[in-house]
Amino acid sequence: MTGRTVTISEVAKHAGVAVSTVSYVLSGKRTISADTRRRVLDSISALGYHPNAGARALASKRSNVIALVLPLRAGMHVPVLMRFASAVVTAARRFDHDVLLLTADEGTAGIRRVAASALVDALVLMDVELDDRRVPLLRELAEPSVLIGFPASPAGLTCVDLDFAAAGARCVEHLAERGHEEIALLGAPSVVYERGTGFADRTREGFVAALDAHGLTGVALPCEETFDEVYETVRDLLLDRPGLSGLVVHNEAAVGHVLAALRQLDRRVPHDVAVVAICPDDVAERASPPLTSVPIPAEEVGREAVRLVMEKLEGRPVPASTLLGPLLVIRAST
Amino acid sequence: MTGRTVTISEVAKHAGVAVSTVSYVLSGKRTISADTRRRVLDSISALGYHPNAGARALASKRSNVIALVLPLRAGMHVPVLMRFASAVVTAARRFDHDVLLLTADEGTAGIRRVAASALVDALVLMDVELDDRRVPLLRELAEPSVLIGFPASPAGLTCVDLDFAAAGARCVEHLAERGHEEIALLGAPSVVYERGTGFADRTREGFVAALDAHGLTGVALPCEETFDEVYETVRDLLLDRPGLSGLVVHNEAAVGHVLAALRQLDRRVPHDVAVVAICPDDVAERASPPLTSVPIPAEEVGREAVRLVMEKLEGRPVPASTLLGPLLVIRAST
DNA sequence: TGAGAGTGTCGAAGCGCTTCGACGACCGGC
């Protein structure tokens, strides 16, 4: 079974056809008679043939591999990243592509390397910052790329993400419908805002705009991720704003701490304070009480990124910007 | 800069040498005079040459890519996985290799495919189960592989992992030193034990054995991951065992809930109950109070796995089993 | 001083695949 490696010419010999015929059977790029096709396919499975990826890449100038570039930085929402990665791999396989994993350790050099060496045909980049060093490089690269997230100036790029502004607004809207009049957003740690990570800012903007639109009062605060800091933030917030009755939490790591803090401050959810989170579904479900939330659609985003990059590989035009609409899942916390 | 792709023969022409000379400069497989080497290297950087990965793989029968196989199942410790993955990528780069990401969706077919097509030279598998379907396949594969985790019968395989039994024992030992006489282990969710995931079992075994060795009484319980379930478990545990004063938590997702539950039950940490966790450092640091813990040495394990797989690629013998000794970091919770 | 042993470099033969042009065989239309 796992004997010597079988080549296309052995398949051709076994099937009694030319090497090129086998190739055309596999690629479907020329018409082949049903009879010949069957003979070839039989030989392929009889011999256990697998095309050699290197040879194929060399001859066709296509490696059928895409790069997935993950920045593995501090303060990141790692589990979400993983779900993105998984979705990208699964989607890529559906297009008969594999995924090469690149971390940011190597900086832009890694991207340049895999592109220049033809190791990959295209790139998908995750967790893009507003001012991302990788962006200028992508513009000059021949290989198509898609970003998950939006840099400050996305001109000439293809980007896809959850519409965080709409997500922030959706949370406000929901709390407004429930009759809350003073609410707060607990967002990412301040370091994330300082770094200029797009999604954090965009959620805040959507939140603030929706506050206005619905005539509510409120405030948007950064939120650290240790229990003690979260506790203080929540305590001070409730002290400063006695009328506050709704909370939007956009910080996966802090969400549990926020609930624990409220518990300790004797505020009952949702009776005293209603809580909406923007976070992965499993976190929302596991909380006590289970949280009304806007889930992060990692699967959809990953799938869409791959679809877009494949379109670009085919030379087809794609929209520069794809924003996925937020869903609101209502649970026990509002 | 990102103009047409530069080939080795253009470099050779530019440097005034033969193609093979350029190749030998790059690989170091034959001696080259210092002068020629310099000329060639200058031409390489002048032209911006990057060897074509496909051509290289075809000619050398080495793709310089290793596969990282991640099962992306429910109930997994995803952030830890990510750190493993990151460590593997970084370590692989140090050996001039890239990493192809494979998920378990494709089952064993994916492994077979990338191996047979020579897309990868070797494999690293993560989160191995006691009875892992992938294991028999690895045995018959020509490509070397290394497992992170231990299957039930590791004969003929190369495995590396944290020594979870020693980690469980180390926690007990620490609590014994602090004078605790009755302690409990809160482990993985029961579904993880039922699936037969090695590390959960091994921690429990180490815990139980150390209990005996130190003459302590105690119990090992599975632990679910929602706050309410954790709360009940902890409450019942304290009710059943009034003498209990130490807790070992080997469940990253539940660790925060355990502390919140203790807080709510008016047990102070470490005054009333001491807590030791087996979990990633960032989780232990972020908790309140910061937890004494045995960290999961993801970086070391990943690096070691890559080192082993590279050794095997070179044809050198490697130990079948590598267990990394646990470290105990003392913080405020004991 | 000449045989023998390195050194440093070259040319050419593949590696396994895709793709292009060519070419019979067969078809229908006049």
Added chain:
DNA sequence: GCCGGTCGTCGAAGCGCTTCGACACTCTCA
């Protein structure tokens, strides 16, 4: 009955690299 078109298949030319054997030198040491 001949011509132009398809259809199905083949052969050969690469793709860009590694590696093997050959070979021209330059040193040593007898």
